[in-house]
Amino acid sequence: MPPQLKRLLPLFAAFVIVFLIVRQLLIPESFGEHGHYRFNSVEDNKIKELHYAGKDMCNDCHEDQAINLASDVHATIACETCHGPGLAHIELETATSIIKPTDRNFCGLCHALSPTRKSNVIVQVDLSDHNIEQLCIECHNPHMPWELKE
Numbered sequence: 001m002p003p004q005l006k007r008l009l010p011l012f013a014a015f016v017i018v019f020l021i022v023r024q025l026l027i028p029e030s031f032g033e034h035g036h037y038r039f040n041s042v043e044d045n046k047i048k049e050l051h052y053a054g055k056d057m058c059n060d061c062h063e064d065q066a067i068n069l070a071s072d073v074h075a076t077i078a079c080e081t082c083h084g085p086g087l088a089h090i091e092l093e094t095a096t097s098i099i100k101p102t103d104r105n106f107c108g109l110c111h112a113l114s115p116t117r118k119s120n121v122i123v124q125v126d127l128s129d130h131n132i133e134q135l136c137i138e139c140h141n142p143h144m145p146w147e148l149k150e
Contacts, residue, residue, distance in 0.1 A: 051085035054078070058086060068143045073123075082106075082142065107136040 030039040058079040059066035069075055080086050084099040101107070104127055113124045131139065 051087050052080050053086040053090050055080075057090055061090075065143050068141075072144050074143065101142075102135050102137055104136055107142075 028038045028040065031037070033039040055078050062079075082099070082101055084097075086098065088097040105112075108125075108127050110122055111125050113126050117124060136142075
């Protein structure tokens with residue numbers, strides 16, 4: 001056996017042993033109990049305060065918008081993606097807790113020109129050139145963007 005291996009094998013063995021000890025100390029006790037995650041995290045997450053209601057809750061009261069949206073390209077996007085957390089809106093029944101985005105830059109978060117997005121999936125608009133004096137919602141209904149307003 002070459003002398004280099006005689007020196008490296010004990011070092012490698014020591015590294016493996018230290019790795020296994022550190023791994024044992026760092027892995028949470030409930031990891032792997034019911035799957036490849038820390039099972040106690042389920043209880044930890046139940047304690048957190050909720051802010052989002054979910055698309056189904058929105059659809060219960062805003063059925064007309066749900067119907068429009070169902071046949072639209074935005075159909076798979078949750079309402080709260082654009083309108084913000086909706087649980088307070090449902091519990092307090094106030095419209096003030098809902099965001100009504102009107103800023104061009106808000107629409108631009110998804111639709112501004114970007115070489116990192118696939119243009120055949122997300123329609124991209126040059127915000128510095130496209131109707132710069134108008135807000136997007138003056139022409140486009142966000143729930144049915146292909147249907148231009150008159």
